[in-house]
Amino acid sequence: KQEVTQIPAALSVPEGENLVLNCSFTDSAIYNLQWFRQDPGKGLTSLLLIQSSQREQTSGRLNASLDKSSGRSTLYIAASQPGDSATYLCASGGQNFVFGPGTRLSVLP
């Protein structure tokens, strides 16, 4: 049974810093790995999807990497802004999706 964990559970950084969020999964037989953003009281917004055959994906200030052999994915956020404050969730995709518990990010002005 797939298990997904995320470290750290919460992170607070000053504006402008570069930061890395970590996601680990136990079963490497995945179709893809998807990163989401969730604002308080809102649904999930898809940020990046990495297919199992890919190593990374980039969108603007975001870069996500995938290492299936080690069961890890990272989300890199460059030059963080207060508007980046949210909870970030990763989900491993196979026949179904298994989510991690999320990392709550606060970017301080």
Next chain:
Amino acid sequence: EAGVAQSPRYKIIEKRQSVAFWCNPISGHATLYWYQQILGQGPKLLIQFQNNGVVDDSQLPKDRFSAERLKGVDSTLKIQPAKLEDSAVYLCASSTNTGREQYFGPGTRLTVT
């Protein structure tokens, strides 16, 4: 392109009452998912449909939860009777096919008192 629609957005009921949630996925998306998200946790898959057939309902408490996706388009999730521990946000998502990128609706926040 219209996103995933859900209603209602909020619902408050007493324990032992029944409640139903509705989801309309993105047009053309074959796969539909219902998730339960308890405060502070990641979403947990309740049921996954492929067109109008159930792919996975292994985590659906079938003694009280039911879901259907008639005609392979919109879907309803029902709880009867509700318990206090059912208080959560119920999220609907859709994708073009199994394992593809998911798109989420805004969710329904259920409070059971």
